Amino acid sequence: xxxxxxxxxxxxxxxxxxxxxxxxxxxxxxxxxxxxxxxxxxxxxxxxxxxxxxxxxxxxxxxxxxxxxxxxxxxxxxxxxxxxxxxxxxxxxxxxxxxxxxxxxxxxxxxxxxxxxxxxxxxxxxxxxxxxxxxxxxxxxxxxxxxxxxxxxxxxxxxxxxxxxxxxxxxxxxxxxxxxxxxxxxxxxxxxxxxxxxxxxxxxxxxxxxxxxxxxxxxxxxxxxxxxxxxxxxxxxxxxxxxxxxxxxxxxxxxxxxxxxxxxxxxxxxxxxxxxxxxxxxxxxxxxxxxxxxxxx
Amino acid sequence: xxxxxxxxxxxxxxxxxxxxxxxxxxxxxxxxxxxxxxxxxxxxxxxxxxxxxxxxxxxxxxxxxxxxxxxxxxxxxxxxxxxxxxxxxxxxxxxxxxxxxxxxxxxxxxxxxxxxxxxxxxxxxxxxxxxxxxxxxxxxxxxxxxxxxxxxxxxxxxxxxxxxxxxxxxxxxxxxxxxxxxxxxxxxxxxxxxxxxxxxxxxxxxxxxxxxxxxxxxxxxxxxxxxxxxxxxxxxxxxxxxxxxxxxxxx
Amino acid sequence: xxxxxxxxxxxxxxxxxxxxxxxxxxxxxxxxxxxxxxxxxxxxxxxxxxxxxxxxxxxxxxxxxxxxxxxxxxxxxxxxxxxxxxxxxxxxxxxxxxxxxxxxxxxxxxxxxxxxxxxxxxxxxxxxxxxxxxxxxxxxxxxxxxxxxxxxxxxxxxxxxxxxxxxxxxxxxxxxxxxxxxxxxxxxxxxxxxxxxxxxxxxxxxxxxxxxxxxxxxxxxxxxxxxxxxxxxxxxxxxxxxxxxxxxxxxxxxxxxxxxxxxxxxxxxxxxxxxxxxxxxxxxxxxx
Numbered sequence: 001x002x003x004x005x006x007x008x009x010x011x012x013x014x015x016x017x018x019x020x021x022x023x024x025x026x027x028x029x030x031x032x033x034x035x036x037x038x039x040x041x042x043x044x045x046x047x048x049x050x051x052x053x054x055x056x057x058x059x060x061x062x063x064x065x066x067x068x069x070x071x072x073x074x075x076x077x078x079x080x081x082x083x084x085x086x087x088x089x090x091x092x093x094x095x096x097x098x099x100x101x102x103x104x105x106x107x108x109x110x111x112x113x114x115x116x117x118x119x120x121x122x123x124x125x126x127x128x129x130x131x132x133x134x135x136x137x138x139x140x141x142x143x144x145x146x147x148x149x150x151x152x153x154x155x156x157x158x159x160x161x162x163x164x165x166x167x168x169x170x171x172x173x174x175x176x177x178x179x180x181x182x183x184x185x186x187x188x189x190x191x192x193x194x195x196x197x198x199x200x201x202x203x204x205x206x207x208x209x210x211x212x213x214x215x216x217x218x219x220x221x222x223x224x225x226x227x228x229x230x231x232x233x234x235x236x237x238x239x240x241x242x243x244x245x246x247x248x249x250x251x252x253x254x255x256x257x258x259x260x261x262x263x264x265x266x267x268x269x270x271x272x273x274x275x276x277x278x279x280x281x282x283x284x285x286x287x288x289x290x291x292x293x294x295x296x297x
Numbered sequence: 298x299x300x301x302x303x304x305x306x307x308x309x310x311x312x313x314x315x316x317x318x319x320x321x322x323x324x325x326x327x328x329x330x331x332x333x334x335x336x337x338x339x340x341x342x343x344x345x346x347x348x349x350x351x352x353x354x355x356x357x358x359x360x361x362x363x364x365x366x367x368x369x370x371x372x373x374x375x376x377x378x379x380x381x382x383x384x385x386x387x388x389x390x391x392x393x394x395x396x397x398x399x400x401x402x403x404x405x406x407x408x409x410x411x412x413x414x415x416x417x418x419x420x421x422x423x424x425x426x427x428x429x430x431x432x433x434x435x436x437x438x439x440x441x442x443x444x445x446x447x448x449x450x451x452x453x454x455x456x457x458x459x460x461x462x463x464x465x466x467x468x469x470x471x472x473x474x475x476x477x478x479x480x481x482x483x484x485x486x487x488x489x490x491x492x493x494x495x496x497x498x499x500x501x502x503x504x505x506x507x508x509x510x511x512x513x514x515x516x517x518x519x520x521x522x523x524x525x526x527x528x529x530x531x532x533x534x535x536x537x538x539x540x541x542x543x544x545x546x547x548x
Numbered sequence: 549x550x551x552x553x554x555x556x557x558x559x560x561x562x563x564x565x566x567x568x569x570x571x572x573x574x575x576x577x578x579x580x581x582x583x584x585x586x587x588x589x590x591x592x593x594x595x596x597x598x599x600x601x602x603x604x605x606x607x608x609x610x611x612x613x614x615x616x617x618x619x620x621x622x623x624x625x626x627x628x629x630x631x632x633x634x635x636x637x638x639x640x641x642x643x644x645x646x647x648x649x650x651x652x653x654x655x656x657x658x659x660x661x662x663x664x665x666x667x668x669x670x671x672x673x674x675x676x677x678x679x680x681x682x683x684x685x686x687x688x689x690x691x692x693x694x695x696x697x698x699x700x701x702x703x704x705x706x707x708x709x710x711x712x713x714x715x716x717x718x719x720x721x722x723x724x725x726x727x728x729x730x731x732x733x734x735x736x737x738x739x740x741x742x743x744x745x746x747x748x749x750x751x752x753x754x755x756x757x758x759x760x761x762x763x764x765x766x767x768x769x770x771x772x773x774x775x776x777x778x779x780x781x782x783x784x785x786x787x788x789x790x791x792x793x794x795x796x797x798x799x800x801x802x803x804x805x806x807x808x809x810x811x812x813x814x815x816x817x818x819x820x821x822x823x824x825x826x827x828x829x830x831x832x833x834x835x836x
Binding site for chain 3: 012037121184185213250263
């Protein structure tokens, strides 16, 4: 018998396979171009300078520490908001709320996830910052705190949706067994459902933090953008994150200048952070899946 | 005369679950050959080898030959698309494609390049008539196929295979989900169809095997235990294990 | 009795716990409604025919925002042109062809990483590859390409999920009737998965339409007195325009700012609504 599979089939199969592999190509390309433009920063300026505490590009001070700590403070603050509220909302939606309420809440959280961050930043400038200034009697409301609150809101939908998925995938029988043993629904949630979903919840927290570290526009608009080393009360002062620095300064630098290379170098740092977070998060998920498969087979 | 000759066939899945060991079997033309035995014996696996649907599963080892009209269909150079048009398949659960009744019937033909409207219409009527469904659906050929009852859907699946004018029809427990009346209709169709087609049937019960078989092959744990004309194997089985199974001592 | 009192206290704990969770959910959800409502309330007075179809005047402090609306439309369209075929292809590969091996796991890891890369880093990448290396300049083309790579993971994962939801038995039956793999995908699987795929595409484009950081250095223009003529022109865009008029232009009338935010919100949430409608309609119509 002669083969009827024809060249269009062959071609289309090749194209589909190529698009499948394109994701790997893009990650490699992104890393390559960041390295290509960012690595010169390491050769043209000593590492000790990059690790110093002064960011003042006009006079060639490229200390990254204020930016890194700015990102850390804002992100930690955001996590303090997003993690409890995200997990609390996820628990409410998946374990407590009746079905009809869940059907309303889910799209609402999706709407929050879809709000452009520039819109939130805009409201941050007009409403949140003045409110914080008056309420806490600060010289300016444009502060790390404003950034943390906004970022918390931006990270919440990520935490909610991943955590809710994790809670949903806990087998019904676990809950039924706990309830049958006389546990209240509340005890079941805390002692059975949440522990069973813990790796998924952990993934949710990590992805939420990843979302917060990478967020740019909202943070740039409300944190006041002062590249200073944090003090004890850093949360109430202006701060500047790595992402905001790139966004604010890249437009004004000459291509190929040291400043340009350093901004790309910050890009490498951000890329590696997100890589680390996502590889860890997916490793957690893969491991959990494997365990589930072992139990089920 | 044998339509299909299976010659020293070995098959193993990569998970090592179900396998076939050294199967030798001739399948007669224009007759119903029944493959029966307890679950996991390899009947369905063998059925799927006959139109190479096992290509979709993880098969690690295939050895031996399966000759259809003298050509080895396990040969890697075999055109499986043409093979599947020649060897049709009906599954245990009636799976209608998400198309109209007519769309289900013309699907295979259109893929084979048939565009001629009158030829397609002719195939729709012929195949539905052969599957004893024409009278019930002729007024609503453009309705979605899922609107049919379970029994009608299964006869539609049979008709869908027949529309391609195959030479061999494989049926994998085609009546397992049907009520006795629908089952009777399908079995009656098969008796008609064997005049023109070679039929290989995995029945869903020993009773059905005994009712329908011209020839029957008893499978146990991947091995062919006994093969004989239907009237012999169910009345005077030669092998002790066949006898035990037929008389309901295990299974 | 002791057990009774403990059971009563356990129920009290539960009541407190449930109230706490409810409160947290309310605190999460109400701000969303307030934000949307407030922008509508403050922005609605600015909306007029001139605002939607006119050019900015007097240093953007008056007139309309047509170039930004058109620009965002072009960028979204450009993103769709690149991201939809590529994302769909990748989803089909992962759902229908990919073997379970190390390479496939690597592809999945790459997609997860693409989803996590900060948007401003996409901007850097677009600047490096499309603007400078390929010499597209700051243009709609460069910005759309950057946005489409950023959008890929959303499209791939939702489309793959939609494809996987199509029952396996349809594929087996189609193959058994002599269809090739691609014929099976094109005639059976894709039509059934289409609503889910569309939902994913729209959600991906929604994200692209609202993004600012990736287009900052790849295609966004501060102010343009005309509409872009070709894909190689830079363009104004709604999110970038909102950023500009809320941080870079002193003395900007608040009304125009809210009006711009409202138009952006309608653009983005409108897509979200369309996606939800497609999804719920398909769910109601599905036969399996």
